[in-house]
Amino acid sequence: MFRSFGGVKAQYHHLTLLVISEFNEYKVLVYGPGVTIHGARQFAEPKAREHALTIARDYVRELKREDLPETLDVDWQPTATEDWLAWRN
Secondary structure, three states: OEOOEEEEEEHHHHHHHEEEEEEOOEEEEEOOOEEEEEEEEEEHHHHHEEEEEEEEHHHHHHHHHOOOOOOOOOOEEEEEOOOOEEEEO
């Protein structure tokens, strides 16, 4: 059985940022072509959004070494039911 979680998502260049609410914490996931990064759990949504954006910026700059324009803020939208699923027996 699949269970979906609610939260917000945003796009940072070629990466998708997800901040998902689960009980009293937020899980952070950043993914794109060929990469999935699990961020640290956060206890406030603004901190989780900031953490996701920091991960994306650092990944693009340090690992991909891409010279993309710096985006100061991203457009956060509510997640859809298929954005974050958990399998439960």
